Amino acid sequence: MAQITVKLSIRVAWWVRWYLTGVALTAQMTGGTPDMGKVERWIRRGLSARVTRSP
Numbered sequence: 001m002a003q004i005t006v007k008l009s010i011r012v013a014w015w016v017r018w019y020l021t022g023v024a025l026t027a028q029m030t031g032g033t034p035d036m037g038k039v040e041r042w043i044r045r046g047l048s049a050r051v052t053r054s055p
Contacts, residue, residue: 005054016046 019042023034 002055007052007054009050009052011048011050013046013048016043019043019046 020039023039026032027034
């Protein structure tokens with residue numbers, strides 16, 4: 001039986017860390033709670049996944 005190797009690479013856009021820092025800082029300064037639906041949508045835009053397989 002052949003062995004298959006799968007490699008998953010996830011790339012984070014340069015601005016995602018800055019965005020999360022800004023959201024956390026704003027929430028802390030104002031005492032508010034961020035809209036996690038919007039935060040999740042922006043994070044998903046900044047992530048990209050790539051799957052490769054080797055026989």
